[in-house]
Amino acid sequence: MDSERPAPGRARRIVVGIDGSAPSKAALRWAVGQAVLTGATVHAVAAWEYPSLYGWFAPMVDDGFERTALRTLTIEVDEVVGPDRPVEVRESLVLGHAAEVLLEAAEDADLLVLGSRGRGTFARTLLGSVSTRCAVHGACPVVIVRADGTAAATPGAATVAEAAAAGATAERATAGAVARTKDWQLSLHVVEDEDTTRVHAVLDADGDVLHSDTLARRNPHDAPAPAVGDDFAVGRALVDLGHQLLRAGVRDATGPAETE
Numbered sequence: 001m002d003s004e005r006p007a008p009g010r011a012r013r014i015v016v017g018i019d020g021s022a023p024s025k026a027a028l029r030w031a032v033g034q035a036v037l038t039g040a041t042v043h044a045v046a047a048w049e050y051p052s053l054y055g056w057f058a059p060m061v062d063d064g065f066e067r068t069a070l071r072t073l074t075i076e077v078d079e080v081v082g083p084d085r086p087v088e089v090r091e092s093l094v095l096g097h098a099a100e101v102l103l104e105a106a107e108d109a110d111l112l113v114l115g116s117r118g119r120g121t122f123a124r125t126l127l128g129s130v131s132t133r134c135a136v137h138g139a140c141p142v143v144i145v146r147a148d149g150t151a152a153a154t155p156g157a158a159t160v161a162e163a164a165a166a167g168a169t170a171e172r173a174t175a176g177a178v179a180r181t182k183d184w185q186l187s188l189h190v191v192e193d194e195d196t197t198r199v200h201a202v203l204d205a206d207g208d209v210l211h212s213d214t215l216a217r218r219n220p221h222d223a224p225a226p227a228v229g230d231d232f233a234v235g236r237a238l239v240d241l242g243h244q245l246l247r248a249g250v251r252d253a254t255g256p257a258e259t260e
Helices: 022-038 064-081 098-105 121-127 130-137 158-166 170-174 226-254
Strands: 013-017 041-048 089-095 111-115 142-145 151-153 185-193 196-205 208-217
Touching (some): 013 022, 013 098, 022 111, 022 142, 089 098, 111 130
16 A cells, blocks of 8 residues: 555556545446456555645544545445456555646556546535546546446547547547548637726637636736737636636536536
8 A cells, every 4th residue: 555645657557536436436447447458557546635724724633534535445446346356456545635646646647537526515615626627637548437337538538438448449449530620710809998908708619609708907007018918818718718618528528417
């Protein structure tokens, strides 16, 4: 059992996030099945944090939080994989935010596999969406598994997930594919009103229309520089549209349960 952050692994390694939930167990089961097909090692990673890191300053009288997380990790691996393990399974318990721990563990992995949702609404409110952060910042393909065992790849990992489901290589999965061109229309409306620059951005993404309203204000002590306000306001609008697209992509990959 590793007590520190997971050390960099070798090729053919699948990292899977563990939190004791039904989707987490489904993700581990999926990862083991994929490891059997590819000869990979499964790296089961669980993260834990003290409640004080979220602003709850209750006294830390013992190490119960770490023990609970360790017990969750051990029980889930034993329950899903069983004593006669078909592949090598490595376990790591790491102190830190779940998304940061998983992203670091998967830096040189072949796949990062996650359950579609965590333990509960309160925890998701505190932690934010782990799957969203991993999908946006992951260095390797990310596969999100629903509680029923069905898997969906986040944008950028589709060919890997499809190949895994078919038990084939990514090259075979994409052979003979027909290219399709899509035209998305972006409109930017920039309005300068004294020291304030406002931008209304509209993106027509193949029929799905996204909107963003942003602004940039000049410091009264600065000399007027309209071009700078345009840069900031337009940049903020584009960043906001990008976040909306990423959230939509994760929703499409995980299904409605992720946003409940």
